[in-house]
Amino acid sequence: MPYTLKTLADKLELAYSGNADAPLDHICAIESLDDGGVAFINNPAELSNLPTPTGVFDSRQKNISQISTEAGGAIIVPEATSHPTLNLILSDDPLQHHIKATSLLYHPPERSGSIHPDASVGKNVIIGKNVTIDARAVIYDNVTIGDQTVIRAGAVIMPGTTIGSDTLIYPNVTIRENCQVGNQVIIHAGAVVGADGFGFYQREGVNLKIPQTGIVIIKDNVEIGAGSTIDRARFHQTVIGNGCKLDNLIHVAHNVQIGDHALIAAQSGIAGSTSTGSHLMMGGQSGIRDNLKIGNNVTLFARTLITSRTSDGETVAGMPSRPIKVWRKAQALINSLDRLVERVKRLEKRE
Amino acid sequence: MPYTLKTLADKLELAYSGNADAPLDHICAIESLDDGGVAFINNPAELSNLPTPTGVFDSRQKNISQISTEAGGAIIVPEATSHPTLNLILSDDPLQHHIKATSLLYHPPERSGSIHPDASVGKNVIIGKNVTIDARAVIYDNVTIGDQTVIRAGAVIMPGTTIGSDTLIYPNVTIRENCQVGNQVIIHAGAVVGADGFGFYQREGVNLKIPQTGIVIIKDNVEIGAGSTIDRARFHQTVIGNGCKLDNLIHVAHNVQIGDHALIAAQSGIAGSTSTGSHLMMGGQSGIRDNLKIGNNVTLFARTLITSRTSDGETVAGMPSRPIKVWRKAQALINSLDRLVERVKRLEKRE
């Protein structure tokens, strides 16, 4: 069902200006606005300061000056914005309204709402309403899957695991036995939930395995990136709190407890038994040592390694981690070390 | 088959004190000891210095002071320990006896000992006794699998590969052609063994592929973490020595040779053609450059990058790596650089 400027604005319950009948059929970025596209800006100044088109986008792309209200797509803009030639939709939160427009104009892959005949489903599996299980997915015995949940091809859910409702498990994900995955969770392709924690003890120079008998609990609204690994606890639980978002290739060790609403960028890791408060933010390729307590609202600069207890609200950088200001000052001092050496040399010469 | 304090202690061939008839049906950590649980401590002092329960465990958890011998689980303790109200099992090695108790009380997912009808098995495949091959596993032609080995759902074993006995291959693992995996090996979900090494040469600014014709040999008692990648050799073999334990998301490049009994924490990597002695220990997110010889008993602090030959017994840190003491001193000097600058300023002022 295609939209026009008027019907889309109406659906979003927003005012608009321009050609009410302009057809709108896809979303796009402002720097590549084209016929039928719906873009957005957060700041009116972005309209006059658009990046030069780079040619990497498709051939329908036009310079913004070429776009008229006749057929030129539309821009969701802050309410104060006006423009003589562009179709505008006026919003108090353009980003959020653009995301609503996306849900109307963008169509992700279909969910069949049924179990593909090539799926393999074990015994005593409880499956909710409208569940999609694609070809070659494997559901072992005693698994529970909530309503509207989607299990894509090649995903494997081992015995005794429970998955909530409206959850999306991408291809080739593995979820090991007895884990608990919440509602509205997204687990991206190739991720592994519930592998054994890294636990060994030595006797006479030989590493012997410590059984990892706990589970992983992934709470609601969590997103786990492609190829990330969340290990099961030695005892009890590894916990990923509500609303946590983990990027790709992240490692979460056994018995870690991540508080709600963390944002963890790619290739970061948290070592065993560390617990964090809420709203942790980890830059890319960062890490936290084992057995630490980390406060609320702690932020790690990219490539930081936290090696000691860190309090509420701290922003840290470096390895070992220091408050960001201390780290920045140390970097500046290192960069001017050659001059310090010169100054000492001069002092040594005078007498 | 449930145990009591007496029957468990008898099975472990250990003495006990407390209520001989206390039922025991699961293992747990000391800080969450509950009815029926079996915990352990390595040091008698841990009994009087227990962490405060955090509430993250299940509702059966009690404060240790509430636990009586009547029904309060049991603790495997060092032989000298005594306690007025707790059920104790007296051991010369509590950790090891707790692990034995685990094998009695904890039940990992079933091994069917048979080939699932939804598995895909090629030609000339030699399969030992009591082998488990789960749904959607794919065994290509000319593969050999030893007795009691388990291949979980979605694992793929390519042609000509040999897997030993009592080995456990988790879901969605890939093992490429002609590799050799030993006995009692565990390979966790999503790991990749035998992908092409990263070998290219340039002609006129274009990268051309160098075929990677060797294999990977994984010796006995090795454990490979989830999502880890062990590349095949350019020629001959990449070797993971006996008893090596690799955590998640580890990269081992082509022609690497890791000596026996290494412990390598998550997200670490070893570059091409490097060989190591035995008992290598790598902290998380650490690395070793290519073409190096590393001695026995070398230890890397987390986030270390070894860039030069390292001798037996060295413990190193930093990038580039230095002996740990040198690195610690350099960190302290960097942290006091601002004071050094002040001292030079004062010297410049006096005359």
Next chain:
Amino acid sequence: MPYTLKTLADKLELAYSGNADAPLDHICAIESLDDGGVAFINNPAELSNLPTPTGVFDSRQKNISQISTEAGGAIIVPEATSHPTLNLILSDDPLQHHIKATSLLYHPPERSGSIHPDASVGKNVIIGKNVTIDARAVIYDNVTIGDQTVIRAGAVIMPGTTIGSDTLIYPNVTIRENCQVGNQVIIHAGAVVGADGFGFYQREGVNLKIPQTGIVIIKDNVEIGAGSTIDRARFHQTVIGNGCKLDNLIHVAHNVQIGDHALIAAQSGIAGSTSTGSHLMMGGQSGIRDNLKIGNNVTLFARTLITSRTSDGETVAGMPSRPIKVWRKAQALINSLDRLVERVKRLEKRE
């Protein structure tokens, strides 16, 4: 079809010296040259300066002095080389001719050129000539696959994706919807192409998802390592340029554009919306921050993190990245900091 020194040299259109009838049936490294083996050297000096055999190779290995022209394999050597007892093939480019010999003597796993009955293929799938699709691979609807392309077991191709000709997709790879993969591309086991980019916005302390509606374009002759993840764009495209070679466990974020002919070593990452020129070289465990423009021919030392715009031809190291000379000098100054402190102490004492 086995070769002799004469027939192999003829096939390579090269001259030879030694026993024309020596049988040749496999390739090998010079340090493990054995009967029937074909090795190479780039420099005549390598013949007199061979590494001592290490015993890690198979028992057919001989010391080079034991090898005679009678049955001792052959070495592809630079044209000026001569040797009294070895079989030689004379080449103006020994590496390249050895690779040609590899294509004659080394046999990778068979390509059936057909669709395995255990594969799962959706509707409206367009499949070229001689395409191989192995057991348990899943091709969703509306996928296009070019001639001679190979899809190995357990690989999953989601709807609307196009894959070119002569491309090789290894087991358990996932390629998400609507992506475009070129010709002669190799994607190693467990890699994920087109997972959602890491995009969220906060409202009242809660992370909300920004839909990732773009795609990934992988151009021709690209190789993607095992377990690597290439995220789809928020809008439009993430692009991996022609001839780029990515090692294992690499992360490429949404909207990144990598120029042609990059070489990126294992466990490196590039953050969102960064674009690079051609011939980028990234050492292992390195990274580039988001939203940067990186020039042509930029080289990152291992473990470097680029945090600012970097111009054509720069070689950088450290975190934050600096020109390699600056970084090396800073490292040297840090290593001699204790002596600087001593010098300042002496200055303070004299008066």
